[in-house]
Amino acid sequence: MTDIVDVTKVPARQGRMIALNAGDMVDVVNTHGGQVVDTWAFSRDNPAEYMSMEHSHVLHYRLNFKPGDALCTDAWRTIMTFVEDTSPGIHDTLCPACCEPSYNIFYGHKGYHANCSDNLKGQFEKLGVPFHRVPTPWNLFMETIVENNNTLRDMPSTTKRGQYVRLRAEMDCYFAVSACPQDLIVINGEDGVPRDIELHVHRAKSST
Numbered sequence: 001m002t003d004i005v006d007v008t009k010v011p012a013r014q015g016r017m018i019a020l021n022a023g024d025m026v027d028v029v030n031t032h033g034g035q036v037v038d039t040w041a042f043s044r045d046n047p048a049e050y051m052s053m054e055h056s057h058v059l060h061y062r063l064n065f066k067p068g069d070a071l072c073t074d075a076w077r078t079i080m081t082f083v084e085d086t087s088p089g090i091h092d093t094l095c096p097a098c099c100e101p102s103y104n105i106f107y108g109h110k111g112y113h114a115n116c117s118d119n120l121k122g123q124f125e126k127l128g129v130p131f132h133r134v135p136t137p138w139n140l141f142m143e144t145i146v147e148n149n150n151t152l153r154d155m156p157s158t159t160k161r162g163q164y165v166r167l168r169a170e171m172d173c174y175f176a177v178s179a180c181p182q183d184l185i186v187i188n189g190e191d192g193v194p195r196d197i198e199l200h201v202h203r204a205k206s207s208t
């Protein structure tokens with residue numbers, strides 16, 4: 001039923017967007033370990049409707065999600081379910097996607113730096129889907145934690161080679177990821193080197 005696997009390789013520092021049908025499952029695989037993956041989902045019927053971290057916080061009254069949790073859109077519709085997690089289980093839900101100004105302002109980078117916001121926009125252009133915004137991503141494998149009930153702290157990702165998060169689409173959606181190009185702080189593992197990842201899609205119907 002869901003045994004057909006399509007593999008999409010996502011090179012380091014790049015993004016990809018794929019169409020999922022309701023019932024399809026996708027594994028976000030940390031091929032080499034330590035890589036943060038900015039993750040989004042958008043309704044295929046209305047790409048302005050997006051998987052919302054803020055709404056999902058309120059749905060569960062928690063800042064982090066765990067297997068079994070539904071993820072909802074800004075219209076409170078369930079778009080994905082968090083099915084399985086073989087990683088250490090910390091996935092930031094608070095930080096916006098990195099963008100060209102963030103590298104200039106926060107890290108003193110001069111000139112252009114590849115970034116997750118542009119990676120997402122580029123995938124919308126590539127697929128010819130109307131682009132509306134860069135929502136706050138679900139930052140899979142990103143261990144930015146809340147300390148003392150209020151302070152944010154960036155920790156290197158401790159996800160190991162081959163660990164993955166499995167999600168199920170609950171509506172027809174566009175599923176997008178960016179293998180975060182951040183190399184100026186240590187979120188992408190102790191050495192801070194961006195690496196490629198893979199998406200493994202288990203199709204609910206073999207005819208699609």
Ligand SMILES: [Zn+2]
Pocket residue numbers: 038097098115116117178179180181182
């Ligand atoms: Zn990023």
